[in-house]
């Protein structure tokens with residue numbers, strides 16, 4: 001019993017410290033980061049086919065394009081609290097209009113990719129619509145996401 005209570009007292013300050021400095025446990029921060037990670041996976045699948053055309057799988061491409069399009073508005077409502085910066089930059093809040101524009105352009109590119117993919121039969125048809133989506137990720141990250149530490 002004595003050991004257990006010692007462990008408890010030792011663990012408590014550690015939990016508090018972690019919560020205070022990472023912010024990763026905040027539900028909004030994890031929700032938006034999880035959404036972004038899923039996009040990274042989906043883009044990885046589609047980008048992989050672009051780089052290795054003989055692996056092109058239309059159904060798989062369509063599935064991933066649809067996923068990104070259908071979740072393209074998901075993270076933005078999780079950027080309300082400026083105290084929970086996570087891996088974002090201050091610009092998300094100080095340049096809220098710019099952030100919104102980036103999000104809207106991205107949603108449009110994702111919707112166009114999906115429409116294109118659902119009506120396509122070849123990799124050549126979908127590739128031109130994939131690039132604007134990747135550019136959308138990147139151009140938003142330039143200003144609004146902290147560089148990887």
Ligand code: HEC
Nearest residue numbers: 033036039040085086087088102103106136137140144145
């Ligand atoms: C409108 C802006 C915007 C767009 C568009 C956008 N992102 Fe992000 N992304 C962010 C911000 C801001 C963060 C930092 C979020 C945080 O840590 O709180 C981020 C974080 C990430 C992360 C890190 C997540 C983590 O675990 O910390 C990945 C991976 C990512 N984005 C991938 C993508 C991909 C792939 C796309 C395109 C399909 C994309 N993002 C589109 C703004 C954007």
